[in-house]
Amino acid sequence: MSAIFSAFKDADLRKKILFTLAMIVLYRIGAQIPSPGVDYREISARLHEIASENSGVYSLINLFSGGALLQLSVFAIGIMPYITASIIVQLLTVVIPRFEELKKEGQSGQSTMMQYTRYLTVALALLQSAGIVALADREQLLGQGQRVLVEDANIFTLIMLVVVMTSGAVLVMWLGELITERGIGNGMSLLIFAGIATRLPTDGMNILQSSGGVVFGVVLAAVILLVIGVVFIEQGQRRIPVQYAKRMVGRRQYGGTSTYLPLKVNQGGVIPVIFASSLIYMPVLITQIVNSNSPTVPDNWWMRNVIAHLQTPSSWQYIVLYFVLIVFFSYFYVSVQYDPYEQAENMKKYGGFIPGIRPGRPTAQYLGYVMNRLLFVGAAYLGIIAVLPNIMLDLGVGNIDAGATPFGGTALLILVSVALTTVKQIESQLLQSNYEGFLK
Known part of the structure; x- marks a missing residue:
């Protein structure tokens, strides 16, 4: 406060x-x-x-x-x-x-x-x-x-x-x-x-009315644990030390400072989850529009073995496919957004280097190696957080869509990430105006 x-x-x-x-x-x-x-x-x-x-x-x-x-x-x-x-x-x-x-x-x-x-x-x-x-x-x-x-x-x-x-x-x-x-x-x-x-009050009331007070308390406890886990991972970063060489410009000496390059554990944010959620619903959307012209829904292999599972978030087929898509898009999106070779060239241009690593291509390879290790943890974290509510739904907790409720993993990821980002921006603007942060 x-x-x-x-x-x-x-x-x-x-x-x-x-x-x-x-x-x-x-x-x-x-x-x-x-x-x-x-x-x-x-x-x-x-x-x-x-x-x-x-x-x-x-x-x-x-x-x-x-x-x-x-x-x-x-x-x-x-x-x-x-x-x-x-x-x-x-x-x-x-x-x-x-x-x-x-x-x-x-x-x-x-x-x-x-x-x-x-x-x-x-x-x-x-x-x-x-x-x-x-x-x-x-x-x-x-x-x-x-x-x-x-x-x-x-x-x-x-x-x-x-x-x-x-x-x-x-x-x-x-x-x-x-x-x-x-x-x-x-x-x-x-x-x-x-x-x-x-949607929080409405969906909370739906869970309370459909499953009772005990299940509602368990859901709240699970949500608190998820929020703690999301905050811990979202704030986590790998700090790579960077040393800048000394250089003389006229009579002044520049450089010679030590800093670090922060690499977030979850570099892709919540974008891979949104990608996966949109893609997994696409076959159902197309099928629904095509079948809307016929008065009766056709009973074929596609409807029984594909659409039926994609419309059931608690099925193990849906959970496995959702997890795989999140992992895939985590690697794909970060590979598009983050270029270790460009980062290495920028460091080399300003005289920066990682201690023990040669500038240029070896630095890019090292950054790519570290990023891949972080991506493995970040992708697994996103996938687990997103499918946990679906697993709970499979165990009979609640009667609503686990992917479409604010108590679900996707919604919690967005809520916590946006809250953290907004608070950081408020703190940075306070630092600019008052030269002091929230914590002393």
Whole structure:
């Protein structure tokens, strides 16, 4: 509490925090405004049943939007199109030389890449909202035969609904950028944080009512242990000592200092989990859209042996595939984002070297070796944290989707990571203004 009081005593920091809170409140208000053409009374009457039974392909998006998706509100698809667009643009920097050049141009290049991300966000939001509206029109979004739209809905109503939801996604993107620019912390991450946090009371009540007080207490104890583990790993880093050689410029001597290169244990953050969650739902999404045209779901090998397991988070097939995908994307994403050869060249350029390691290629090989060892621990940590709730669900704890609840591993990873990052940014701004941190 003393840290919070110290932040509010600083006038500039207080304005940023209040602006951030105002944008989050505005985002949550938009998440409750129904879109035109939606039978909101029907959805409101079944909200509790939907929250406890739904485990469909949009469960992760519904979690990130704070339950706005299943209500088909103005901010139904939330921040997911922007996240997907950002990830795609980052990955394209390795594939497309033009993007790689923009990345090296500094602020101007980053502005151009941000513009590309916005354009791609609009396209993805349009596609995603069109898919959701199509499923809602065919009464497939909330389950077989569940009506979502008004009875007199026509093609113009559907077009209006797609335009409203796409515009809502663009507005959410703008709110996130405003928070990043004028507020405190990363705007997109804080909006996801707000969406997940609003689901905590509802999902906690669902677990309490469906499984009883004993199971609810066990879940809370498990959540506390998970939070402690996530904080411990997220704060963990390998510090590689770096020595800078002495050099004379005129009559002055520069260099000769010792520092360290911090390498986080979880270098990829929560991005591999989001990648894996999106990919594991993709076959189910495509199959659901294709089968929505037929009145009866076909009983074939694909539906019995693939889709049936992918729709069941407690099955061992789902758990194993989810864990493997998280490990794979952990290595893939970090290999794209972190280049040990570029790091070694930068150290060599400024006269830095690791004691006992020759500059240049040997330094790059050593950094790659250390990073691979850290990646093994970080990937295993992400996979275990993400699948633990699914294992608990397999043991009969709760009746909700383990991947789509704020008590799940994915949600806890995001909540704790965003909270730690935001607190660090507040502390750094306090250091700049007061020259002292929270702890003395």
